Amino acid sequence: MIIGVLLAQVGTPDAxxxxxxxxxxxxxxxxxxxxxxxxxxxxxxxxxxxxxLRSRRSARLYQRIWTKDGSPxxxxxEKQRVKxxxxxxxxxxxVLGMAYAGPSFDRAFDELIAxxxxxxxxxxxxxQYSSATTASVYDAVFAAATNGVDGARVSVPAVTCVxxxxxxxxxxxxxxxxxxxxxxxxxxxHVVLSFHGLPQRYITSGDPYVRHCRRTVELLAAAMRWxxxxxxxSFQSRFGPEKWIEPSTAEVLKALPGRGVRRPLxxxxxxxxxCLETLDELGNEGKAEFAAGGGDPSAYALCPCxxxxxxxxxxxxxxxxRQAGMEAPTKP
Numbered sequence: 001m002i003i004g005v006l007l008a009q010v011g012t013p014d015a016x017x018x019x020x021x022x023x024x025x026x027x028x029x030x031x032x033x034x035x036x037x038x039x040x041x042x043x044x045x046x047x048x049x050x051x052x053l054r055s056r057r058s059a060r061l062y063q064r065i066w067t068k069d070g071s072p073x074x075x076x077x078e079k080q081r082v083k084x085x086x087x088x089x090x091x092x093x094x095v096l097g098m099a100y101a102g103p104s105f106d107r108a109f110d111e112l113i114a115x116x117x118x119x120x121x122x123x124x125x126x127x128q129y130s131s132a133t134t135a136s137v138y139d140a141v142f143a144a145a146t147n148g149v150d151g152a153r154v155s156v157p158a159v160t161c162v163x164x165x166x167x168x169x170x171x172x173x174x175x176x177x178x179x180x181x182x183x184x185x186x187x188x189x190h191v192v193l194s195f196h197g198l199p200q201r202y203i204t205s206g207d208p209y210v211r212h213c214r215r216t217v218e219l220l221a222a223a224m225r226w227x228x229x230x231x232x233x234s235f236q237s238r239f240g241p242e243k244w245i246e247p248s249t250a251e252v253l254k255a256l257p258g259r260g261v262r263r264p265l266x267x268x269x270x271x272x273x274x275c276l277e278t279l280d281e282l283g284n285e286g287k288a289e290f291a292a293g294g295g296d297p298s299a300y301a302l303c304p305c306x307x308x309x310x311x312x313x314x315x316x317x318x319x320x321x322r323q324a325g326m327e328a329p330t331k332p
Contacts, residue, residue, distance in 0.1 A: 003092050003324050004117030004157060006108050007081055007316075008124050008137045009273065011100035012071040016062035022055035024101035031100070033136040058276075065279040073275040074102055077125075079308040080273065080316070087317045091326075093117055097144075099137055105144035113155055120145070121323045122161040123316060125272045127171055128212035129164040132198060162319045166212040167219055170318060174311035175216075175269055176223045182303040188265035190230060190256065193217055194249045194282060195270040197235035199242045210245060216269050237277055253286050254293035264290060267303040272312065274305045 011028065013020040029035055029046055062071070069075045077096050085094040093115045097108035112120055122141050126133045138161060145159045146152065165171050179191070195213045203210050217233050236249035256264050266286055268278050283302045291297040306312035 002115055002117050004112035004120035005092050005094040005320050006120055006122045007096050008122055009077055009098045011098035011102045012073040013101055016059055016066045018055045018059045021059045022051050025051055025055060027100040031136050034132050061280045072279055073273055076273045076307045083308050083313045084316050087313055099140040105140050106149050109144050118157050120157045120159045121320050128166040128209055128270050130209040131207050162323055166216045170315040172219045172223050174306055174315055175220055177311050178306055178309060179267055179303055182265055186265055186301040188263045190261040190264050192264055192266045193231055193233045194236050194266055194268050197237050197244045199244055250289050253289040257294035263299045265301045265303055272306050278305055
């Protein structure tokens, strides 16, 4: 029996246009796990104010990073899928699915069921658990597994999910290897470890996200043998008037020159795949924030995400085969 594997991402617009970005943002920001305000309050604000304004602005940002092959998130995710399929071999069928836009979970399950997969292992591409990402994927995946576009599925595969791998030794090892490559290329004098942010209220309510992030940092710093003075942990992508997890990456980057930092390297341990939040928010806007604080933008560097790095693909193969109760295949 072929085992299905679903690499699960949040999603990406189909094109860098206001219309496509609006469709994506409408789905994303309507998820009650992402924004949990009452619908009667949030939906009029979302549809009447936020989407018209943010769709145009976000489309311009996507245009700055769009490639000839499409969205960087989709392009890199497909490379991950292909390499994982090669690593796992013919006993597995690896597909890509996204929650809000891009290749859908419905289509992913259609493909897996058509291939005869009676068992599907879901790999959320988020090492640290968050209700706004991991749990959202759980919701969407199980809905797609049981109900397709045409209604309730007759054949529903057994679905299990890989647990968060924020402290897995091979995840830490893959990160460390990626960072060592970037350090060799850029010779930084300080590292900023930027994770996606969340409203503080989510953490207070019991979301373990910050605890997972801190554990990743602890293990990574030990693997790299960094003193605490060599790195700063921060949280990006703040949105709305609420208090978010601190410190803010934008404020940290602005303050670096005043702390004597001349050659920062920004690393994103919570993002496994390059996307708007890494390539533009940190690659372009982050560089501008560093320069606004008095830094030399030419000395600013961004470490690529794990993407299709062989070390990361090896970790994914290990997670999948362990979930399947089989021995991980060796690298071809």
